[in-house]
């Protein structure tokens with residue numbers, strides 16, 4: 139089922155990884171936000187899209203470089219693939235090794251991951267870019283280091299596709315993140331004023347829900363600051379929350395190591 143979020147704007151929430159895919163339909167064609175984790179999942183998405191529109195997919199936007207959002211890219215050969223320039227760089231430099239990361243999460247799909255044709259964005263930007271789908275304007279913007287170094291927000295009217303800068307139903311993932319920078323980045327993204335905020339995974343947020351998550355990420359950053367500035371041991375700080383201990387350990391170790 140596609141949920142309509144605005145005029146010509148939809149999202150589909152897939153059970154696999156609880157991943158959200160964005161769909162925007164203009165007069166000239168269809169744009170999709172993220173392409174799922176394997177070729178088979180991308181093919182399922184293509185089949186599902188036919189139930190919504192017969193127009194061709196002409197644009198793909200990757201919210202960031204993580205495999206669960208980009209490994210379906212090659213299944214949309216007629217489309218321009220857009221992303222932040224650091225999203226392209228990550229997939230060019232490390233795309234092949236990301237297949238091994240993916241297999242750690244979903245070992246049953248190892249054969250499918252091996253078959254993925256890594257297809258980085260070819261249309262890239264630094265701060266912002268826009269697309270005209272024919273009567274529908276789409277804006278892409280970059281706000282700094284966050285869940286990765288390359289998270290972008292895609293804005294269409296009142297809807298914002300935030301990728302994994304926010305996550306619903308599970309804590310944010312800090313493994314490739316920048317815990318000290320993330321709050322400022324998310325603040326900048328929220329200041330765009332989107333009314334309906336689509337996270338990379340889980341249910342749609344309103345501004346209040348997303349700002350509640352911002353406060354949690356700020357609490358993580360403040361705790362990390364205490365580790366760095368006051369020498370609070372990471373193991374002790376991890377028990378202070380707001381997230382469970384393993385998530386906090388990941389975030390605090392990253393923060394102490396990178397100081398970013």
Ligand SMILES: [Zn+2]
Pocket residue numbers: 202204285302311338
């Ligand atoms: Zn991610």
